[in-house]
Amino acid sequence: MSVKRGILSIETATKLCSAAYSVDGQNLTYRVSDGTKPNHAETLAPFIEEILKSKEVEGMTPEAIAVSAGPGSYTGLRIGASTAKGLAFGYEIPMIAVPTLQIVAAATPNPDNHLICAMIDARRMEVYTALFDANLEPLSEDHAIVIDETFLQKQLKEQKIIFAGDGADKSRDIIQSSNVIFTDQVIYPTAMAMAPLANRLLKEKSFVDTAYWQPDYLKEYVAIVGKNKVLNNIK
Template sequence: MALILNIETATKKCSVALAKSGKLIAIKEIAEENFSHAEKLHVFIESLLKENAIDIKELNAVAVSKGPGSYTGLRIGVSAAKGLCYALEIPLIAIDTLEVIARQLVIEHDALIVPMIDARRMEVFARFYDADYKAVSETKAIIIDKDTFNHIDKKMYLIGDGAPKCKEILNTSKFLYCEEIIFPSANEMTAISYEKYQKSDIEDVAYFEPFYLKDFMLNK
């Protein structure tokens, strides 16, 4: 058995979930335009533990969405996760934010899920996943134009807060969109974090940093 706290703050949604052996116990989340993560995150954590009669010392690990995403949002989530892991001497688990988005969609096996995080103007952070949520590309910062993805002949489900701005440009029949914006949620982190916990796929608490992508690419 493993009791894991899952933290997602990479986009406008601040989301925290408690899970036991990969099964959701409870979740608190809110998506706001003004990025209220700093004031909401610790309140959510405390409330979840109290409402479910769980002592913080019972946690076996903390999982955090590692990015890409908002610089400030990622810093808040990762700082909180590292602080808890350090104080409690428990493992830190990092989860790809784009995979968290992808897992909210079920598709046919000959198609692709393309989660997109808005990177301002016509740029998005994106990665391709197959129907089994296996990554089939690297994470990239992509500037969207009418020729983007011309080399791909599969049906593509574009989701995430970066997808809406693609609708007018990428409008052929191979591009499919959700009616509502899908933000990453700690709910989809629960199964991933438990699998990583079982494999001891953990991070060095002292040296772990979020995956900003943009900063990484500018330094290349």
């Protein structure tokens, strides 16, 4: 009798850090941080070790590594990508990249099959966002924008849209429409929500080139130098 092997998923794009093991799109076990101390470099490796040693996946070896592909935190995405690559090379298995905004949409409760506008905070008034249908199919490309009153006005005239993600609150006082729905709780992307998406990509054999793949940052990383350091360098 063959043993189902499953997918090990990693999500580190926002302040939550999570990992999960799934078979046929169903999670067997998972670990997730509470977000109070977003030190993914210290948290992720113990999570993965605990999952692979858990009774739920005892005797199983993953057949693929899935990783949140971005956009999101530059540092978080780098940690997730490097960990996923190391595991993929170590196990000699393929790697799957799942768009982070699609993971937000997958994590969003949607009993009435509305459109979902997934939003991740990109600092200041900017967000990373994409629009999805009820089947989680993308209706727009991922992009970084500053929200204004014209955002999605055409679509909002025709149907209801759920605004979800840790960037959605930036729209509350700007988007004026009776068709806007805001979630009661902040929706974060998690490894648990990746399971059906990763399983679909596994069946399609939609793998990335492990050696050369990079997360989708959308924006260039800009290092911020503290004022005290600038002053100390002035002579």
